[in-house]
Amino acid sequence: MFGSGDQTLQRAAGGDHESFATLIHEHQDMVFSIAWHFLHDRGRAEEIAQEVFLQLYRTLGEIESPAHLTFWLRRVTSNRCIDESRRGRWRIVTLDEATDVAHDADATDPLLKRKVGQMLQRLPAQQRLALTMRYQEGLEPSEIGAVLGMPLNTVKSHLRRGLAALREWLGATS
Amino acid sequence: MNITDKNIEEALQRTLARTSAPEGFADRVLARIGDPQSQPQRSWLSASALRRIAAAILFTAALGGLTAHQIAEHRRAEGELARREVMTALHIASAKMRVAQRAVARD
Structure with missing residues (x-):
């Protein structure tokens, strides 16, 4: 069937x-x-x-x-x-460009979303892909590992480091 | 700004939300399909058929390996039997030689 x-x-x-x-x-x-x-x-x-x-x-x-x-x-x-x-x-998108091209305007999106968009462009490729699979596609780390061909711990590490980098950078610029 | 992990995760969800593909995207892909290099590989072998064939090959290889092992084992046993027969024959010949030598020595 x-x-x-x-x-x-x-x-x-x-x-x-x-x-x-x-x-x-x-x-x-x-x-x-x-x-x-x-x-x-x-x-x-x-x-x-x-x-x-x-x-x-x-x-x-x-x-x-x-x-x-x-x-x-x-x-x-x-x-x-x-x-x-x-x-x-x-x-390569510079920070100023990233601000402009980041995304369509969003009424619920003040400063933070814009900054996150900028910061994402500065992350290493694997971290950016892992975060995209997590937050765009809503995948669990094990599913991300299957898609990207990475061990589970590597995925967790990419997600953790990506979030830490965002937190650090956003904290420094807030 | 007081930024928490929750703030960042929510911002990521908004920032990384799916965006619409450009207008006419599908039409442009379909137009490129006319390219001979983009033709599908219409193989008469489906993925499941390939898996079945691979399994059959593995089974045949395992069976072949087992048979080859049995043949080799059989040959080794035959060789061992032949070796023992030759050794027995040599022992008998040697015993007879000793008897003959003793007879010659007595004479």
Whole structure:
């Protein structure tokens, strides 16, 4: 017995473009947001997200379930972000720029959110990805470890250090 | 500003909230699918079929290994038996030689 998600996946794997478009619509915000929060460059984030979906199209036959699809998309997007940062092709955002590009204006977001957005860009790649998976995707540390291919203790360490760095920096600037 | 961990976590949740993909994103991905390099790999082998084949290969290899081990063991036992037979024959020949030597010495 297959759910509608399974059926969409099966049809997409069978070459049905409409079903594949449905999969893109279901997951594009997640994939784009991971890349956007990592790169802070809308153009590069879209490029990464497009490449992730093209890779998905080529390997749809390997995806076993909707849950596996979500896992696969998070993992591949994270890997591509890391690759991108290793190639050094992403633009370094200065603190002043980060303030401007951080995020759309949010009525509930006074100074703190803005500062957090700035600080995130200064964190090491792995810490930023771990925090993104925790606070964007709401994953538990063990799930983050599975997605990023890290031991649980390493994930906990990245989360702890990332939060500590934010606390320290925000404390120093408040 | 009095910043607590709770403040930071709430700010992180707001800062890292999902954002919408750009308008027309899906259309741009679908347009790129026409690229021959983006065609799906429609293999007649599904992931589960590949797993079954891998399991069958492993089973065959294990069975083959067991059989090879049994054959080697059988050969080793045969070799040991042959060695013992040769040793017995040598002992008998040696005993007969000693009897013959004693007979010659007496004469």
